[in-house]
Amino acid sequence: METSKIIIGYFIYLPVIILLTFFVSKTLFKNGRIFMIEIFKGREEIALSTNRLFEIGFYLLNLGFGLSILRIESYHFDETYQELIEVLSTKIGGFSIYLGVMLFLNLFLFLRGRKKSKSTIIQRVQGPTVTQ
Secondary structure, rough: HHHHHHHHHHHHHHHHHHHHHHHHHHHHHHHHHHHHHHHOOOOOHHHHHHHHHHHHHHHHHHHHHHHHOOOEEEEEOOOOOHHHHHHHHHHHEEEEEHHHHHHHHHHHHHHHHHHHHHHHHHHHHHHOOOOO
């Protein structure tokens, strides 16, 4: 693939992965705010700070991964736009799958934290259990 087509590929790929990452991140952490406030038992300041730190980590992991798979290797392809589109669809599709997995992993962590938070509250209300 000639260099100009590779550069066109980069100019398409980079904005797409950046926009996908920001869209998923904003959606996840806007809605995750409620979980964090519940996990931290209404202490909104620490919940929002923790949520923001998770958001920054999400950006770093996903953009880092997207940049690490950026390379379009020229020795595997002919010089056609069809192959450029196929390469981009494979890269963007793979990144979207990865982003979906990361989204569900974060959602799992939110739900797990919520469950632990609720079990701690129940234990406090019921008091310690005595075994005989």
